Every structure is written in structure tokens, then in C-alpha cells.
Amino acid sequence: MNLAVDIVKRGNKRRSEAFDCAKLRRSIMATCHSLKTPEGQSHMIADAVCSHVIDWLENRPEVTSDDLRLVAARHLKIHHPEAAYIYEQHHMII
Amino acid sequence: MARKYEFDYDLIVIGSGAGGSAAATITAREGLKVAIIEDNVWGGESPNWGDVPAKALLHAANLYDEAKHGARFGLRSATLGYNYPSIRTWKDLAIKRTGAGGNRKYYDNQDVDTYSGPAHFLSPNEISVNRRHLSAGNFLIATGCRYVAPKIPGLDKIEYFTPHTILETLRPPKTLLIIGGNEDGVEIAQLMATFGTKVYIVEESDHLLSEYDNEVCDLIERVMTEQKGVTILTQAKVALVEKEGLGKKVIVSRGGVDKSLRVDEILVAIDRKPAVDMGLENADVKYSEAGIKVNEHLQTSTKHIYAAGSVLGTNSATHTAIMESHVVASNLTNLAKVSPDYHAIPNLIFTNPGIATVGKSEKHCIRKRLGYKKAVAPLSIIGRSNTSDFRDGFVKIITDKRGVVKGATVVAPHAAEIIHELVLAVNCRLTAADLATTPHAFLSWSEAVRVAAANLILGK
Numbered sequence: 001m002n003l004a005v006d007i008v009k010r011g012n013k014r015r016s017e018a019f020d021c022a023k024l025r026r027s028i029m030a031t032c033h034s035l036k037t038p039e040g041q042s043h044m045i046a047d048a049v050c051s052h053v054i055d056w057l058e059n060r061p062e063v064t065s066d067d068l069r070l071v072a073a074r075h076l077k078i079h080h081p082e083a084a085y086i087y088e089q090h091h092m093i094i
Numbered sequence: 095m096a097r098k099y100e101f102d103y104d105l106i107v108i109g110s111g112a113g114g115s116a117a118a119t120i121t122a123r124e125g126l127k128v129a130i131i132e133d134n135v136w137g138g139e140s141p142n143w144g145d146v147p148a149k150a151l152l153h154a155a156n157l158y159d160e161a162k163h164g165a166r167f168g169l170r171s172a173t174l175g176y177n178y179p180s181i182r183t184w185k186d187l188a189i190k191r192t193g194a195g196g197n198r199k200y201y202d203n204q205d206v207d208t209y210s211g212p213a214h215f216l217s218p219n220e221i222s223v224n225r226r227h228l229s230a231g232n233f234l235i236a237t238g239c240r241y242v243a244p245k246i247p248g249l250d251k252i253e254y255f256t257p258h259t260i261l262e263t264l265r266p267p268k269t270l271l272i273i274g275g276n277e278d279g280v281e282i283a284q285l286m287a288t289f290g291t292k293v294y295i296v297e298e299s300d301h302l303l304s305e306y307d308n309e310v311c312d313l314i315e316r317v318m319t320e321q322k323g324v325t326i327l328t329q330a331k332v333a334l335v336e337k338e339g340l341g342k343k344v345i346v347s348r349g350g351v352d353k354s355l356r357v358d359e360i361l362v363a364i365d366r367k368p369a370v371d372m373g374l375e376n377a378d379v380k381y382s383e384a385g386i387k388v389n390e391h392l393q394t395s396t397k398h399i400y401a402a403g404s405v406l407g408t409n410s411a412t413h414t415a416i417m418e419s420h421v422v423a424s425n426l427t428n429l430a431k432v433s434p435d436y437h438a439i440p441n442l443i444f445t446n447p448g449i450a451t452v453g454k455s456e457k458h459c460i461r462k463r464l465g466y467k468k469a470v471a472p473l474s475i476i477g478r479s480n481t482s483d484f485r486d487g488f489v490k491i492i493t494d495k496r497g498v499v500k501g502a503t504v505v506a507p508h509a510a511e512i513i514h515e516l517v518l519a520v521n522c523r524l525t526a527a528d529l530a531t532t533p534h535a536f537l538s539w540s541e542a543v544r545v546a547a548a549n550l551i552l553g554k
Contacts, residue, residue, distance in 0.1 A: 006225060008216050059212055062222040064376050067214075 006062045031087045045079045106230040108213045111138020112412045113236030113403025116419035122206045124427045129207040140412040141194035143258035150188035155288040178265045215373040235401040237369040244365045248335040254360040266291045267359040274364035275302035287322035294325045368405045390433040438521035447487040448509030453501030453520040469549035476541040489542040497525040526550040
């Protein structure tokens with residue numbers, strides 16, 4: 001499900017884009033896969049996190065990509081703390 | 095030459111309540127380009143769902159209560175009744191007459207641009223309101239706080255009141271369970287009990303209004319139970335709530351024993367959390383669930399972003415938020431920065447008798463091991479208690495060792511008016527002798543202030 005929410009990219013340097021739930025789901029799945037989380041568990045976690053993020057976005061027409069990452073990580077931490085750490089830090093990990 | 099950045103506004107205020115309104119209008123008057131954003135009803139909590147409607151209803155309740163007990167003065171009040179929809183109409187009129195509720199036009203007249211919708215920081219100088227990007231050199235966050243549901247099993251599955259929503263109820267429920275014996279809980283307990291509701295209060299600590307001095311707790315508990323028929327369950331916790339027919343079943347755990355109650359409605363009067371969910375991370379503003387952190391000039395960790403009111407996590411009263419808003423306005427328009435002075439802020443509870451405090455309480459002095467002197471003057475020793483046939487209350491004054499007034503508590507009819515003499519005393523560092531030698535009119539409630547001050551001098 002895609003909401004009519006605009007995502008302002010980091011530093012407002014690139015054009016904003018519409019919220020894409022599938023993209024968010026893919027990113028969470030990829031993080032879970034990187035930690036060798038079982039496929040079924042990864043799907044469940046991704047569904048739960050996406051559902052929380054969609055709830056959070058309900059009354060927000062525009063948020064930043066950092067907000068999205070932060071909120072997703074906050075909920076991911078409940079289900080998979082290690083994945084949440086990787087999700088938050090992946091752009092800093094060489 | 096230093097580059098001058100251009101922004102849409104000099105100041106953007108987020109929240110049109112007590113914390114934001116004064117700063118917006120003052121700075122606009124000083125020539126700054128100002129915008130204000132509100133995502134709910136214009137005017138914020140106090141005029142729309144807080145102080146104004148609650149006090150309008152309490153005024154009607156107190157009139158009804160006094161008239162009901164008028165037989166001792168020779169008044170015939172056996173057939174006295176009330177019409178709750180008409181009382182609600184009176185409450186709505188009171189809101190309208192304050193001029194602050196739904197007052198968007200007021201800002202337009204003050205040359206303040208208005209925007210409706212949730213505000214969300216995109217960067218330290220940019221905010222988004224309904225996909226519209228606004229930039230400003232300074233921001234003031236005055237979003238107040240919101241009631242959040244406490245973690246009580248079953249609470250998420252039933253409908254319950256908050257101190258805001260109960261003021262909109264069509265009629266007082268037959269039975270009401272209030273979770274939380276704080277200021278809001280006690281005021282609403284008295285309001286509903288006066289209109290005939292059987293009220294239960296569940297409080298985790300050992301007293302109602304547990305932050306207040308013991309004399310206040312004891313007196314208000316006695317008035318509530320003996321005069322209003324309220325059942326007070328202290329040192330108790332709600333363990334479970336569930337729907338049962340048209341009402342609700344509540345399991346209250348007290349001293350290891352579970353007790354089941356069936357009530358028509360539940361009011362949750364605890365757990366107010368600052369409204370901080372507005373992308374503060376994007377603006378590098380440090381905050382926690384308890385509120386936004388500010389320095390003595392009310393600047394957040396990002397210096398051009400200020401915060402005022404209960405979003406600071408202090409659960410401040412409307413007059414405190416207004417004072418903070420004035421401080422922010424002053425800091426934005428003057429080079430010399432000022433700080434809010436909290437040492438003489440009055441705190442009021444509009445029960446009957448009313449409760450008003452200022453400065454340090456005895457409990458605070460004991461906790462901090464401060465040297466202090468105190469004197470209490472019960473209302474029963476002054477003439478007015480005889481002519482009004484009202485004896486439940488007292489005036490208590492706290493001074494330091496040299497007799498300088500440091501705090502006071504008034505429990506009396508019109509306590510909200512009596513306290514201001516003591517607010518002045520605390521603010522101007524007057525002594526008990528100053529109060530005792532000031533003439534106080536015979537048959538005024540304020541005579542108790544003079545008596546308490548005189549007792550301090552005499553060491554009674």
C-alpha cells in the first residue's frame with residue numbers, strides 16, 4: 001500500500017519522491033537477510049515494521065528520508081535489535 | 095562582508111496556545127515577519143479543552159452545590175435541579191467569550207501569517223506544513239502535550255475519557271472511575287460528583303494530590319469523601335479493564351487484593367506527554383520523551399530554535415507558558431537575553447474549597463533539608479468563616495529563618511484570589527512581619543493571611 005506522502009531526500013539535494021512501501025519493505029528484508037535471518041521471520045518483521053511506519057505516516061504529507069529510516073529502525077529494534085543497528089548504520093559501514 | 099541569509103520569515107511559531115501566541119503577537123508588533131502554525135483548534139488547549147471550559151463548568155457546579163446547601167441560611171432549594179445540555183451551552187459561551195478559542199482571525203489582524211496543519215522539520219531552518227516548505231531564521235516550538243494511554247491491560251480495547259473529552263460528554267455518567275488523583279482528576283471528580291455521579295478515584299500513591307503538603311491531601315480527601323461521596327482508593331492500581339454490557343468492569347489491585355468494580359465510564363487523568371513528534375532530529379534539537387531540553391534562555395540545542403510551555407516537560411500552567419512565551423519574544427527582539435523566573439508562580443486547583451500554592455512547600459523544604467518556619471491559620475478562626483458558615487480550609491505560610499516568605503498554601507473559597515497577595519510577598523521577598531502589619535479588611539477571607547503571618551512572628 002502506498003500513501004500520498006512525499007519523501008524529502010537527505011539534505012534536500014535531490015528531488016523528493018513519493019513514499020514507496022515496497023522499497024521500504026525491500027530495505028528491511030535486505031537487512032534481515034544480511035544477518036541470515038530465516039526467510040519467514042524476515043517477511044514477518046518487514047510486514048510489522050511497514051505497518052508501523054504506515055500508521056506513523058498517516059497524518060503526515062511530507063517527511064524526510066532520515067525520518068523514515070529513524071521510525072523504521074525504532075520499530076525494527078523491537079523485533080530484531082541487530083538488524084536495527086545494521087539498518088541505522090549501513091551507510092557508515094565500509 | 096558576512097553573507098546574509100534570506101528566509102521566508104524571521105520567526106515561525108509552532109502551536110497557537112499559551113506558549114506560542116504571546117511570542118507571535120509581540121514579535122510581529124516589533125516588526126518581525128512572523129508565521130504561526132496550528133494543527134488542531136486555534137488557541138490551543140487552555141481555551142478550547144482545558145482551563146476555560148473546565149472552570150466554566152466548575153463555576154456552574156459550585157453555584158448548584160451552594161444553592162443545594164442553602165437550607166441552613168433559610169433558602170428553599172428542595173426543588174433545585176439542573177439541565178446539563180444548558181450547562182454545556184454556558185460552557186461553549188464562556189469559550190467563545192474569551193476570544194482565544196478558534197481565534198485564527200486574531201493573528202491575521204496582527205500581521206501574523208497563519209497555517210493549518212501538522213508542522214514537520216525538514217532541516218534546522220526549514221519546515222513543512224501540508225507539503226508547503228517554509229523557512230525561518232528562528233522557530234518557537236510550543237506544541238504543548240498530549241494525553242497518551244497508560245499501559246493498563248484492556249484499556250486499548252475500550253472507549254474512555256480524558257480530562258479534555260469528558261468536558262464534552264452529553265450528560266454526567268452515573269458512575270465514573272478516575273485513574274489518577276492529580277489536579278485534573280480531583281477537579282473533575284468534584285465536578286461530576288456535584289452533578290450526582292458516583293465517583294471512584296484510583297491513585298497509586300498514598301494520597302490524592304500527593305505532591306502537596308499533607309494538610310492539603312487530608313483536607314481534600316475528607317471533603318471529597320464526606321461531602322461528595324467520592325470513594326478514594328489510594329495505594330491502588332488498575333490491573334485490568336474490560337467492557338461489560340453497556341458499562342466497564344475494572345479490576346483494582348490494592349495491597350495484594352483484587353477488587354472488581356463495575357462503572358459506566360472511565361476517565362484516564364494521567365500520562366501527559368510532550369508533543370515532540372515533528373521531525374526534531376532533522377533540526378538537531380535534543381529531546382526525550384520527557385520533553386525538549388532548553389537552556390536558561392529557552393533555547394534548544396539548536397540555538398535559533400526556542401521552546402516554551404508544557405512541551406518542555408514541566409507540565410506548566412497556562413500562566414507559566416505565557417511567561418515563557420514573553421521571555422522568548424524578549425530574547426528574539428533584544429540583544430540582552432533574559433531567563434524565566436519560576437520562583438513565584440502560583441499553582442491553582444479550582445475545587446471547593448479552592449487550593450492555591452506559591453513558592454516552596456513544606457514537603458519541598460523537608461525533602462531538600464532547608465531550614466524553614468511555618469504557621470497555619472485555620473479558616474475557622476476568622477470572622478468570615480462564621481458569616482459564610484464555611485470552616486474547611488487554612489492558610490499556611492513558609493518563611494526562611496529570617497522571616498522572608500518563601501512559600502504559601504491557601505485552601506479556602508476564592509483561594510485563587512487570596513494567593514496573589516502571597517505571590518507578591520514571595521516575588522518581592524517580603525517578610526511575615528510585612529504581611530502581619532498590612533491592614534486586612536474585616537470579614538474578608540484574606541484575614542487568614544494576616545493571622546498566619548502574625549502566628550509566624552509570635553512563633554505559634
